Amino acid sequence: MKNSILDLSSEKLTEYLAAAGEPAFRSKQIFESIYAQNKTSFDDFSTLPKKIRSRLDQDFSLRTLKKIDEIVSPVDNTRKFLWQLGDGYKIESVVIYEKPRITFCISSQVGCALDCKFCATGKMGILRNLTPGEIVEQVLQMQDLIDAKVTNVVFMGMGEPMLNYESVIRAAEILSHPRGFGLGARRITISTSGIIPGIKRFTEEKQPFSLAISLNSTEDEIREKIMPISRKYPIEELLEAARIYSENMRRIITFEYVLIDKINSSIANAKQLVQLTHRIPCKINVIPCNSTDPEYSPPSRETVREFENYVNNRSRRITLRKRKGWEIQAACGQLYAENEKKKRKNKNITEQDNLIR
Numbered sequence: 001m002k003n004s005i006l007d008l009s010s011e012k013l014t015e016y017l018a019a020a021g022e023p024a025f026r027s028k029q030i031f032e033s034i035y036a037q038n039k040t041s042f043d044d045f046s047t048l049p050k051k052i053r054s055r056l057d058q059d060f061s062l063r064t065l066k067k068i069d070e071i072v073s074p075v076d077n078t079r080k081f082l083w084q085l086g087d088g089y090k091i092e093s094v095v096i097y098e099k100p101r102i103t104f105c106i107s108s109q110v111g112c113a114l115d116c117k118f119c120a121t122g123k124m125g126i127l128r129n130l131t132p133g134e135i136v137e138q139v140l141q142m143q144d145l146i147d148a149k150v151t152n153v154v155f156m157g158m159g160e161p162m163l164n165y166e167s168v169i170r171a172a173e174i175l176s177h178p179r180g181f182g183l184g185a186r187r188i189t190i191s192t193s194g195i196i197p198g199i200k201r202f203t204e205e206k207q208p209f210s211l212a213i214s215l216n217s218t219e220d221e222i223r224e225k226i227m228p229i230s231r232k233y234p235i236e237e238l239l240e241a242a243r244i245y246s247e248n249m250r251r252i253i254t255f256e257y258v259l260i261d262k263i264n265s266s267i268a269n270a271k272q273l274v275q276l277t278h279r280i281p282c283k284i285n286v287i288p289c290n291s292t293d294p295e296y297s298p299p300s301r302e303t304v305r306e307f308e309n310y311v312n313n314r315s316r317r318i319t320l321r322k323r324k325g326w327e328i329q330a331a332c333g334q335l336y337a338e339n340e341k342k343k344r345k346n347k348n349i350t351e352q353d354n355l356i357r
């Protein structure tokens with residue numbers, strides 16, 4: 001299989017061209033053709049001589065993701081895509097419309113090792129990391145398909161971004177490169193379930209991208225139950241890493257808090273959330289749970305409202321994120337799971353047909 005040209009940073013592309021005896025300015029032309037003009041074939045890189053186009057075609061692939069399913073919400077137009085990778089694995093990405101924003105929620109791994117109990121991807125286990133090119137291509141293809149400019153990218157799809165750190169950062173760099181895709185670094189959010197070494201590295205490297213932490217509980221016992229990774233990274237240490245990030249980077253951090261009925265949505269929980277986060281410059285996104293598992297259902301509207309009001313009256317930094325795409329199961333891993341179910345069903349029908357014949 002050929003390497004994807006989308007894996008290459010501008011510098012690596014310049015090195016490749018130098019080795020091929022081509023001048024550095026060709027790198028700028030290639031980057032523009034790929035990211036500014038979103039060309040899907042090397043043949044269409046019209047600013048390049050034919051010889052270089054053929055050479056690129058011989059050495060690289062330009063598209064490796066094949067769209068195999070798509071669902072559009074009739075309620076809010078949320079669009080969810082299922083892609084097949086070059087080796088047959090599948091990943092998901094979502095387009096969320098929240099005027100004036102168009103946000104792409106993208107995957108960083110095939111599956112996930114962390115097994116958060118409210119998440120369908122966690123049930124898959126980890127299959128492999130995505131390459132930078134596979135991450136970037138989700139953005140390029142979705143932008144083409146919706147025919148509108150993305151305003152924000154969040155790494156909140158399948159996988160834990162901090163466990164595929166190098167590829168995620170490389171992809172974010174390509175997406176924010178002024179000659180590349182040109183998205184502002186602050187508009188790209190890396191969201192982690194709380195991998196402390198990743199947060200520390202992100203801080204030490206002074207990464208310009210935004211950071212979000214999926215907190216989901218303020219009590220270790222409950223957090224360990226719904227997010228087993230917390231056994232390794234307790235809340236106090238996690239919040240300290242978040243505080244240091246905010247202080248050193250002079251940036252506001254986002255805490256994501258998935259509200260689950262009877263698990264983390266009481267007023268006592270809201271009170272703890274305010275107490276634990278009050279010294280950290282942050283905003284808090286509260287998202288009613290979007291799980292298909294009845295054990296992890298969203299609280300009533302009234303409970304959500306009370307939780308939100310409690311936090312807002314004391315800190316005024318909470319945002320209630322609506323359950324976008326609820327009716328199309330837009331939470332991560334659900335379209336994949338549905339597709340696998342359909343595949344198994346079709347296989348059973350074929351096997352039964354064969355037996356009858």
Ligand code: SF4
Pocket residue numbers: 111112113114115116119120121122123157158159160193332
């Ligand atoms: S919520 Fe994120 S970190 Fe947790 S299992 Fe799902 S994909 Fe992995």
